[in-house]
Amino acid sequence: MTTEPQRRRASVSDVARRAQVSVGTVSNVLNRPDRVSPATRERVLAAIDDLSFVPNGSARQLRAGTITTVGAIVLDIANPFFTDVARGIEDRLARDDYTLMVASSEEDPERESRYLRLFEEHGVRGVMVVPATDRVDHLLALRERGVGVVLLDRPAPTPDLSSVAVDDVRGGELAAQHLLDQGHTRVAFLNGPHSIRQCADRLRGVEHALAAAGLDPAEHLTEITLPSLNADGGEAATRALLAREDRPTALFCVNDLAALGALRTLRREGVDVPGEVAVVGYDDVAFAAELATPLTSVRQPTHLLGERAADLLLRGRDAVAEQVVFQPELVVRASSAGDRA
Structure with missing residues (x-):
């Protein structure tokens, strides 16, 4: 089977040749149409239509000094938490007619660096980043090259860097204290790698x-490091815990996806929740x-996190850095509250 060669994207020069005008005239039609006679304007527009020409918005923004694209790198866009954060970013950007590009690092520092490089090459005004590790020197270097940087879902390690985060130490405390109040003294924490700040802070809590x-x-306390911060990781960790003779009576999961995997495994194995094992x-x-057994969870203001991060980024590189920290709250539901067997 043969494939047709990919069609080259039409350029401004192609449009000018087709319409038999100068490149400057095409530019005027695109940006200052009132300067072009109706007949010439129609000829150029016809050429644009014939060639399926799409203006290079990035180049035009760079030339005009009015870049309206920003980037965001999260750990996993498939995680509903980050989807909600991205929606908050998008809603704030839309008020000023900015465009958002989103990428997932998959908790991989090298992948994060590749996306940062691509965003910089694209000429974004700035980036909001959930760092894959506790290192931020590459982000400081990016800022020195003129790209705005805001840390997302992580406190800034230096006062001259803006950040938006949640007090995850407090979040871990809220979850554990709730389980203690329910009478649990053997608690398992299904956690991610400590190189991820949120995981380390929640453990401290x-x-x-x-x-x-x-x-x-x-x-x-029994800590199990998840193979992945998702439902599959939660399932694998819960299976390992159920095989233990001294299995815990309560599971605190680093995120709701892991908790979903834990609940699925417990239900499949016939373990009563929360009678035999509570889950947070x-x-x-x-x-x-909405789960069959509604999940107790530590709530983060996801939409507000995204909105505030975008707001800080749009203030510009010369604005005074600001570190915003939101407080979490515990939402108690059936997965952890009730009579124990």
Whole structure:
């Protein structure tokens, strides 16, 4: 089977040749049509239509100094948490007629760097980034090259860098304290790698709550690192926990996707929730309240996170850096509240 060669994208010069006018006349038709006679304008528009010409908006913005595209890199756009954050970004940008490009790093620093390079080559005004690791030196270097940077879902490690985040230490405390209040003293934390700031902070919160209750985390907390921060990872970790003789009576999951996987496994194995095992998630995404056993979760203001990050970015590189930290709240539902067997 043969494939047809890809058609070359028509240029301004192609349009000018087809319409038998200068490149400058084509530019005027696109940007200042009142300067061109009706007959010439119609001829140029016909050529544009014939050639399916699409103006290079990025180049035009760069020449005019009015770049209206920004980028965002999240850990996993398939995660409803990041989808909601991206919607908040988009809604804020739309008010000023900006365009958003979104990419997923998949928790891979090299993939993150590739997207940052592509965004920079595209000439974006700035980027909002959920870093895949605790390093930000490459983001500081990007800012020095003239690209605005806002850390998303992570506090800035330096006061001259803007950021929008949630107090995840407090979030971990809220989840663990709730489980302790329900009488659980053997808690498992289905966590991600500590190189991800959110994972490390939520663990610190759990440990703080246990210590405040007089319980040694080394004895009362089991941490399992998920193979992936999604439902499949939650399923794999829960299967491993159920195989233990001293299996915990409560699971705190680093996000709601992992909690979804945990609930699926527990239901499949005939384990009563919350009678035998309580489950708490994190993020309070839209599906959390709609599950067969509604999920207790630590709620983050996802839409507001995105809106505020975009707002900080649009202020420009010369604005005073600002670090915004939102407080989470615990939403208690049937997966953790009720009589224990």
